[in-house]
Amino acid sequence: MMRLDRRSVMKLGAAAAAAGAAGLGPAEAQEKDVIRIGIAAGKPRHSDPNLTTQGSDNWATEQIYEQLVRPEDGTFALKPEEYLPTLATKWEVSEDAKVWRFKLREGVQFHKGYGEMTSDDVVYSYERAKKTGTNTTILANVESIAADGPYQVTIRLKSPDANFLGTTVFFNNTSIVSRKAAEKMGEAFATDAVGTGPYELVKFDPNGGVYLKRHDGYWGPKAKIANVECLYIADTTARTLALLSGKIDMMEAVRAPGWVQSMLQRDPTLKMDMTAPGSFNTLHVNLTRPPFDKLKVRQALIHAIDRKAVAEALAPMGGVLANLQPANFPGGFTAEQLPEELRYPYDPKKAKALLAEAGFPNGISFTALCSKREDYASTMLIVQEQLRLAGFNMDLKIGDHTAYHADNRSDKNTLAMHSSSYPPIPTQLYFQQLAAASEVKSDGNGGGNYSHYGVVMPGIDGLLDKALAATSFKEYDALCRQIELQVLRDLPLIGLSTLSFTVARRANVELGYPVKGGYARWRFHRATKTA
Secondary structure: OOOOOHHHHHHHHHHHHHHHHOOOOOOOOOOOOEEEEEEOOOOOOOOOOOOOOOHHHHHHHHHHOOOOEEOOOOOOOOOHHHOEEOOEEEEEEOOOOOEEEEEEOOOOEOHHHOOEOOHHHHHHHHHHHHHOOOOHHHHOOEEEEEEOOOOEEEEEEOOOOOOHHHHHHOOHHHOOOOHHHHHHHHHHHHHOOOOOOOEEEEEEEOOOEEEEEEOOOOOOOOOOOOEEEEEEOOOHHHHHHHHHOOOOOEEEOOOOOOHHHHHHHHOOOOEEEEOOOOEEEEEEEOOOOOOOOOHHHHHHHHHHOOHHHHHHHOOOOEEOOOOOOOOOOOOOOOHHHOOHHHOOOOOHHHHHHHHHHOOOOOOEEEEEEEEOOHHHHHHHHHHHHHHHHOOEEEEEEEEOHHHHHHHHHOOOOOEEEEEEEOOOOHHHHHHHHHOHHHEOOOOOOOOOEOOOOOOOOOOOHHHHHHHHOOOOHHHHHHHHHHHHHHHHHHOOEEEEEEEOOEEEEOOOEEOOOOOOOOOOOOOOOOOEEOO
């Protein structure tokens, strides 16, 4: 097993540079039967999928655990019919979308000799996630789950959910765990995982990484590479040197302008795997901070931001948003599909005119907070310059990332950029960033609705309730599109761009499938590697 720290990697970088000067290639001593990924975090926290709060930990849980259904590798399922049988082989839903029955796959074996997965494990996993864990709200709509024999479960919902496979079933917290292992291990289960996935946990090193080996009892095709090592290397330079020298096979990228191009200049053979859309970068307009309570000022604001230029500055990772959802997601629009008055093309002259109409012919000045993390700072510095040309003088205070989010959560910001990844379930974003119930509070106990939309002015809560109660996907999609249009009329939240989650990969590793979308992690069971 390999363990890397900054000092060892820096020494490695110097050696690699010397080797390069001598005409030697990168390190050739990599083992063909191990994949090493450099994780952009200091240390692992959990391997229990019901507890992970650090996204990087999910690289390991993605290999270890499975859910009842999954989308095809490297994608999101955009519609319910796109989910594939996984631990369930088939399922059915009642007409009112409140009762879901799943037939389980027989013969699925848990890791480490914990026996066959049955309906008892599925019931236990869902009840455990519903009671404890990091996303109990996701399970709040589950009224009950019951076993109908050893290989069938029935899940009853409090309210209809036509998107139940996407909102709940394919979710980290509803990964299926072994009841026997979890009850036997107790708290130790947090770092001693037992799932059904193509890889099983060998070692959880709290100071360095998570080490996995192939699950030889896997129900599907066995993983082609025997071992996976998730190595935590928070330092960007150290992680980059480790990749370029061949000490690791892939690394979580730095999502900043020019990073991909600079890496390809150093090694043109590198491959870049990117999800689309990746993160949704949004800009909350605090409606309690004059003059942003005036609609004309918000209209001026959106006309002053060249969203296409923002996306292009982040190329090839950046993508354009016509509003909040990407065009291929439920509820999404292209700019051309929007009513002309809601397209808000970049037009600084019109922005100045709108400011004047709102009573600010000489422009306005205000302060906004920003994280120093590369993707936040680079985006907001571009926006700052664009706004200046239209008469918005934004004094940008750039600081620590954690403190930035704490300040946002305490209602201390005026224009708050937010970046989150979402599946093609639009109501998740609407609830978290726009619902009155998610309004930010000055004591920090509120939610992520930093604009106070739906509280200081009518919002989209009525439409959101209808969307959440939709009994068909068609109805759900139509209601989400109504929400998108309402947000464009009111402008409490602006979609700035999307930003692909990216991994740089050495050319001798093939994943076995293209990465097109999905969460910020993907499976390695189909990967191959040459010397």
